[in-house]
Amino acid sequence: MSHQRLTTSLRTCVELCSGAGGQALGLEQAGFSHQALIDLDHDACRTLRQNRPNWHVVQADLRSAECFPAAAAARPCLLAAGIPCPPFSIAGRQLGWQDERDLIPAALALVAATKPRAILLENVKGLLQEKFSAYRTAILHTLAGLGYTAEWRLLYARDFGVPQLRPRAVLVGMEAPAFANFRWPEADLPTAEAVNVGAVLRESMASRGWRLADTWATQAQRIAPTLCGGSRKHGGPDLGPSRARRAWAEIGVNGSSVANEPPAPDDQLPVRLTVAQLALLQGFPPDWTFAGGKTSVYRQVGNAFPPPMARAVGRAIGAALDQTDASLHLTA
16 A cells, blocks of 8 residues: 555544544544544434534445445545444354344445455453454454554443443554554553543432432442443333343443433432433533434443543554554655
């Protein structure tokens, strides 16, 4: 691949399966400018448009012909994708490439069409299981054939200031000279150690005068169970399977459903969380708003790549590209 277009593609981004914008927001904070964001979900596209009216949001199936012009015309510096997790989720059937919902082949086709300088793919940790090792290797071989060096890594949201463990499988790929300069982001320990459920939600919990807000916040000085948005087949919003609900109960949260508003003054423990509060636990800023009904919004929030994680990976990618460009400039 050529470095001829460095000045035109520098720090631009096309994002696939963008959802509610967790990854997009983090990459924006890392210095990337989005040229196109593609997602099939109507409400997720509305969420993106209402928060960033200047973003070019395309509602389309990643496998459809209509998404190719939007992506290919951009010739981005970075192609990023938060591929839907059901084919690899430990909670699902784990059919992988045999699952009709697997969109990784479509994402790789768009890599071939757009020829970005860097690639970022994110998914659940289930993709890193031994049973999918051949599939991961096949992905790396496909990218190698397109001129990229790539690597998988397991990252944890808790290491980047998000009050959840939230392990994610992350792939970063670049042309070989740039990948040689790439360093995976290290845990931000001072930030991570200071962030917990109680600290993040205390102000919101007290917003309607709940008398037990401080008591609850003290009890909730720990990280949360991993939020799970589920698929379109998932029922109403709840905070996950029984094991997760037991963990929530230990910090005074009823995980059987999601509340419409924070606790009232005389509410007793355990209390339910709102989707806005769950968004804070994913690392979204308080002013990020979501479109759709409660179930749709919860799905958008629960499936998001936390912005602080995306920002950390985006900065690492940007640093590698900057170092590569500086080296090219010195040898030109």
